[in-house]
Amino acid sequence: MPRFGPIALAAALVAPLLLAGCASDDAEGGASDEELAAAEIPATVDPETTLTIGTPEAQVALELSGLIDEIPFTVEWANISGGPQCSEAFRANALDVCSAAEIPSIHAHWTGLDTKLVATQFRQDPVEHPIYQLGVAPGADVDSLEDLRGKRIAFSPGQAQGALVLRVLDAAGLTTEDVELVEIPSTGDVYPTALGNGEVDVAPLGGVNIRRYLEQYGPDGGTTFHHGLRDDPTHLWVPTSAVSDPQKAAAIREFIGLWARALTWADEHPEEWIQGYYVEDQGLSTEDGEYLVEQNGHPEFPADWSGAIERQQQTIELLAAELDRESFDAGTLFDRRYETVAADAIADAEGGGS
Known part of the structure; x- marks a missing residue:
């Protein structure tokens, strides 16, 4: 089994970046950061708009909660999760939205894959409830x-x-x-x-x-x-080409709100979630489901991404030092037009307004 010294470590970390980079020219680009930030997202969604979405856990939450019936556009669901699978699908122009942790978007940037983070979820009491x-x-x-x-x-x-x-x-x-x-x-x-x-x-x-x-x-x-560190960020991740398309951008905004509401529903209905997701969908035991619900903590959706961006910057600098890569501004990974969408959706659902 291979062991890593400092040089071998850098090579092992760089290898997946180089392999992914070979395909980076196949991925469609989107608008520049300046153009994207200035572009207004349409207020309504054309129901003929189609998004291909790879968020298996959220899909089940939407189905169990009934919120799936409120999606105002066409969805093609993809059984895809995790950074490597999502990256490959983005490069093939076969996916519009997926769920991923913080690392994939950083590696995508270094390999020339143009992507954005459009939603952020943390856990309440993250040190007590680490992933x-x-x-x-x-x-x-x-x-x-x-x-x-x-x-x-x-x-x-x-x-x-x-x-x-x-x-x-x-x-x-x-x-x-x-x-x-x-x-x-x-x-x-x-x-x-x-x-x-x-x-x-x-x-x-x-x-x-x-x-x-x-x-x-x-x-x-x-x-x-417990390692005592925060390890809980989860994001909705998209190719920049998707949010550069006005109708897809509007559909993504609607999905973010429903995604946040569905995950909140799952947190507030643990028995239905254990049975519907962990037991029936994932094939786990009821005891496993109860354990995971207890460990997960409650989801929260910040309306201000400053902390998330600061954390992402720290991660970039840590990885850049190990990979001998160039650091970059973490803010370029986030499409802040969507910054308050998830929090607003939860507030509206609770009757608190925007």
Whole structure:
């Protein structure tokens, strides 16, 4: 299994960027940032407008809540999620909207794929309700970030978990030279298995893998602990060509509002959400669903993106230093015409107005 020194680490991180960059010329561009910011989004949507949307979790929330019937345009749903899949679909001009964490839009910028973030969701009490916890292998003797020095840490270049590892090392006052990064993809139950088999000492675990790892390997000494950092941003992500089209821009605005309302509905109806999404759609047990609902925390949709942009800037600078890439202004990733749409939709639904 490959290990990373400083040079190998940079090569591993750059490789997916170079591969993606080979296809970047195939992606349609959109308006310039100045033109986009000045363009007014139409007040109404032509019902003949079609968006291809890849937000599987939100799709289920829209269906269960009945809000799907309020969509005022045509939707073609795509079973696509995560940065790599969304990026490929954007390049093929086959997707208009997807859900992604903060890393994919940064990598897209570096590979010439022109995209924008049009909605932002965080978790209330994000440090208490992180997306990931750090899993510790039996016998690894790690209880805090300070104990990471010299440890073998699972690392997935170009994914949210990989960026979290770099952020954790930074918070601990460590560099990639102070640990041994082990390249392992973060799909499925690969990380829990790697921990349990002693292939790595530490790995970021998310979702039901946290619970299952403790159930399976806890008796042998496997543990988890909170990293103490905010790891919760989720965005709606679009190719700039989509928001450059006036009717698609209007349809995206309507979808953002319904997306925020649907996720809020799911939070406020945990029993229906557990049964409809975790059990019937995802094939998990009721107990798994209850655990995930308890861990998730409540969604919030900021009407001011200044904090989100500042966080994105910090991430850009951290990754740029590791990748030997050029830093850039995080604000260019956001289409701030949509800044208050989600928050306004929640306020209107609650009778609070804009």
